[in-house]
Amino acid sequence: MSSLLLVFVGLAMMAAGYxxxxxxxxxxxxxxxxxxxxxxxxxxxGVDFVPTNKYVLWxxxxxxxxxxxPIIGPAVAVIWGWVPAFLWVTLGTVFFAGMHxxxxxxASQRHRGQSIGTLSGRYIGARGRNLFLVVIFLxxxxxxxxxxxxxxNLLISTPSAVIPTWGAILVALLIGQAIxxxxxxxxxxxxxxxxxxxxxxxxxxxVPLALPEEMLGIPARGWWIIFLFTYAFVASLLxxxxxLQPRDYINGLQLFVGLIILYGSFLVVRPEVAAPALRExxxxxxxxxxxxxxxxxxxxxxxxxxxxxxxxxxxxxxxKETDARFVGYFGAVGEGLLALGxxxxxxxxxxxxxxxxxxxxxWNAGGVNAFIQGGGALMNEGLGIPxxxxxxxxxxxxxxxxxxxxxxxxxxxRLVVGEIGELMGFKVSGLVATIIAVGCAMGLTFSMGTDGxxxxxxxxxxxxxNQLMAGLTLSIVAVILTQLRRPTLPILxxxxxVTAMSLWAAILQVxxxxxxxxxxxxxxxxxxxxxxxxxxxxxxxxVSKARREPAVVWRDDETMPGELADVRTS
Numbered sequence: 001m002s003s004l005l006l007v008f009v010g011l012a013m014m015a016a017g018y019x020x021x022x023x024x025x026x027x028x029x030x031x032x033x034x035x036x037x038x039x040x041x042x043x044x045x046g047v048d049f050v051p052t053n054k055y056v057l058w059x060x061x062x063x064x065x066x067x068x069x070p071i072i073g074p075a076v077a078v079i080w081g082w083v084p085a086f087l088w089v090t091l092g093t094v095f096f097a098g099m100h101x102x103x104x105x106x107a108s109q110r111h112r113g114q115s116i117g118t119l120s121g122r123y124i125g126a127r128g129r130n131l132f133l134v135v136i137f138l139x140x141x142x143x144x145x146x147x148x149x150x151x152x153n154l155l156i157s158t159p160s161a162v163i164p165t166w167g168a169i170l171v172a173l174l175i176g177q178a179i180x181x182x183x184x185x186x187x188x189x190x191x192x193x194x195x196x197x198x199x200x201x202x203x204x205x206x207v208p209l210a211l212p213e214e215m216l217g218i219p220a221r222g223w224w225i226i227f228l229f230t231y232a233f234v235a236s237l238l239x240x241x242x243x244l245q246p247r248d249y250i251n252g253l254q255l256f257v258g259l260i261i262l263y264g265s266f267l268v269v270r271p272e273v274a275a276p277a278l279r280e281x282x283x284x285x286x287x288x289x290x291x292x293x294x295x296x297x298x299x300x301x302x303x304x305x306x307x308x309x310x311x312x313x314x315x316x317x318x319x320k321e322t323d324a325r326f327v328g329y330f331g332a333v334g335e336g337l338l339a340l341g342x343x344x345x346x347x348x349x350x351x352x353x354x355x356x357x358x359x360x361x362x363w364n365a366g367g368v369n370a371f372i373q374g375g376g377a378l379m380n381e382g383l384g385i386p387x388x389x390x391x392x393x394x395x396x397x398x399x400x401x402x403x404x405x406x407x408x409x410x411x412x413x414r415l416v417v418g419e420i421g422e423l424m425g426f427k428v429s430g431l432v433a434t435i436i437a438v439g440c441a442m443g444l445t446f447s448m449g450t451d452g453x454x455x456x457x458x459x460x461x462x463x464x465x466n467q468l469m470a471g472l473t474l475s476i477v478a479v480i481l482t483q484l485r486r487p488t489l490p491i492l493x494x495x496x497x498v499t500a501m502s503l504w505a506a507i508l509q510v511x512x513x514x515x516x517x518x519x520x521x522x523x524x525x526x527x528x529x530x531x532x533x534x535x536x537x538x539x540x541x542x543v544s545k546a547r548r549e550p551a552v553v554w555r556d557d558e559t560m561p562g563e564l565a566d567v568r569t570s
Contacts (some may be wrong), residue, residue, distance in 0.1 A: 001273045003348040006082070007266055010090050010340040016093030025099055029487050030106045032322045035556040039113040040317050042559050047239045049113065049316045053186065054323035056179070059249030060240075061314040062331040064408035065101070065306045066255070068150050068368060069299035070339040075346045075371045077296045078359045080289045081278040082347045088293060089343065089356045092301025093336030096494045100470055101306045102328035103477040103491065108311035109318050112560050116311040116473050118419060120535065123479045128538040131531040132472060133420055136308055137441065138528065139469055142462045143305060144232075144441040147406045149455035152224035152247045153398050154368065156210070158395035160388065163204035164197065165399045169231070171196045172247035180241045193250040194257055194374035198393075205392040218450045225445055225452040236411040237430060240317060244407055250364045251400045255338065258397045262341050262375055265382035266348070274356040275347035286363040291508075294501040295463035300339025302498060304469025305405075306332070312412040342371050349374020368398050413437035430552050461524055464506040468532040471499035475539030482546040484554065499536060503529065 026032045040051040052060075077085045104116055111119055117136050121129030155162055169278075175193050178184040211220040218226075235243050244373060250370035282429050299305070310328060350356040359370050378391035385393070414433040421428035474495040481488045513522035554561050 001277075003190065003266055003271050004275050004342045006086060006273070006344055007263065007340070010086065011337075013090045014093055014336050014340075016096060016538060018330055018333050021094060022098055022102065022325050025102060025490065026322070026325045026330070029481065029490060030102065030324070031486070032106065032324055033556050034322050036110070036186045037559075038109050038318045038321055038558075039315065040109075040319060043112060043316075046241075047506050048313070050239070050241050050245075051319045052241075052245060052317040054319060054326050055186070056245055056249045056322065057317050057319070058327045058334075059313060060245050060317070060408075061101075061105075061248075061309065061327050063248040063251040063255070063401055063404040064309045064313065064332045065303065065331060066299065066338060066405065067407055068147065068398050068402040068405075069305075070335045071304065071342050071371050072150075072367050073297040074300055074339045074342040075367050076359055076364055077293055078275055078343060078346050079279065079286060079365075081272060081276050081527075082343060083277045084289060084293050085297060085343050086340075088297050088301050089336055089339045092297070093332055093339075095490075096302035096470075096498065097300075097306065097332035097336065098329035099490055099494065100302050100474060100477075101310055102324055103330045104307035104473050105315055105318070105324045105328040106321070107238045107477055107480055108315035109321065109324065110554065110561060113316040114311070115136030115399075115415065115419065116307050116476060117416065119311070119476050120472070123476055124535065124538040124542045128535045130423070131535050132331075133416060133423075135358055135462055135465065135469055135472065135531050135535075137413070137416055137420070138458075138464050138524070139305060139308065139462075140314070140416065140437075141396045141440060141444065142458055142465065144409045144413060144437075145455035145457075146459045146462065147402045147409070147553050148225045148228050148404075148441070148445060149221075149452055150368070151228055151402050151406070151520050152221045152452065154395055154399050154402075155224050156220055157369075158372075158391060159208035159210040160204045161395040161399050162209040162391040163207060164200035164392070164396045165403065167200040167204075168197060168247065168251070168400055169243070171200070172243055172250060172300065175250055176242050176246035179246065190250070193246075194253050197250060197254045198257070201392050201396050201487050202389065204396070205389045207384075219525065222446070222450045225442075225455070229410075229438055229442050232406055232410040233434055235407050236414055236434055236437075240313065244313075244411070245317070247407065248404050252334070252405050255397060255401065256331070256334070258276060258393060259337055259341055261379060261393070262345065262387075265375075265378040266344055268382035269378050271348035271378060273347050274350045274353050276353070283360070283362045283365075287508075291501040291504040292463075294498070295467050295505045297339065297468045298463060298470075300335055300342075302467070302470050302494070304466045304471070304473060307470065307473035308412055309408055312415055313408055328336055341375075345375035345378060346370045368395075410434070410437055410441070413441070434447060434544055458521065460509070460521060461528065464502050464509060464525075465528050467502035468506065468528065471495055471502060472532060472535050472539075474498070475536055475543075479542045479546060482543045483549075483552040485551040499532075503532065506532075556570040 043049045117133045120132040379390040417433040445455035
């Protein structure tokens, strides 16, 4: 079977989703209005609340939520065959992810940019909010620690990615000044920025850099992790326009250029799919496809982390409410395109079924390396890009997106620590909150040695926790829409499905952790399950109550629903 059929069908479905389904959501469900003045204007502070061009904000949102997950998840999940992964990515992007991301962004910016955790306190009660914040804190801790390990591993395995990875920071700083201080033309800045990034990739391919195997008793991987957390600490305290926005924006553009190169190689080579549609005999130790498929592929189908980003940073930068459709829904489409490209690369980038099976000979044997190997081979054959440069481009893409997710993750962790402090009755400064956030992440990462292997200690919980978080976010949106008497079916069906699959997977993990004697993960898994069930029960109780009460009406001249106040213009 030709991989082009997968490409064309997938692209058509995602295009229809944005052009048709997102328009329905924007008009009938979320009822986006330009008459409403967003928190970026009413609460502008130049640090977190900053009105932002929708294309720049899309870049921030897209790259923050993408990370390496839409590569890792699909690249692992194709072990069951390409059909399940393809269907979950395409249908998930259109009917799950786009709706979820847009809904979280819409709900937050209608409540002064409050996080989804804070909103849970307003709509399902204080107990639900406290449990919600526990899940969010653990989710961010998993992301920050694991992505630091993933990035450090890539910098070691692909030293040609070192120069473009760190050079991108300088490019982003210059772009931020060009856009916000010098008021340069955005298209011109975009072209120059993307050219600079790809120039750095060519330079990196010719001048690979590697740290010594060990310095001061700390291995190279440990030092990369220290450098990454030091950078994330500083970046999370800077105003968003200085580094976060321009870095994410230019990374978003370079990803699309990278996707064009990758998809262009598909069109030229027109490779046959080497992987089976459904794999009849999977390697020993491979879990069952149900429910594991739906937690293995999260980003690229639906991901709870997206709601944390949408309500944590993106909602504070939305210039107009109608921009939410482009930023939220189309941001999910961009991630779906990356996941689709990963599926094609990892199932068609190998000449024969035997070659593919040599890679997928055990559970978790795929991942980023399979994407780089398969995609690099297609780029080399189709476009004549040297194999080493192809690997550099794909590795840099993976590193930069993981790094931007880590940037946002540390900033979000800082905000969550601040919220927890307020609930406990005291105010936590941004600096102190960042120290706590980075301290917790580094403490976990180095808890098992100087090589940073502790960073993956609680990662096995990510898939289920992340998808449960998506269900919790949708439950809040469902309560709000019920109060407003707006259509809830587009939210309730995905909510029920995702929550059921996630709880099923989490309960299966309890047995696995018990049998293996992994008591830490067992306890954390039980805590997460209990928190999730409690919040879901409270949410459905709130939905039932809202149906019995009079409908709520939101006014566009309110700074927050139900609270009229003076509106400060920017």
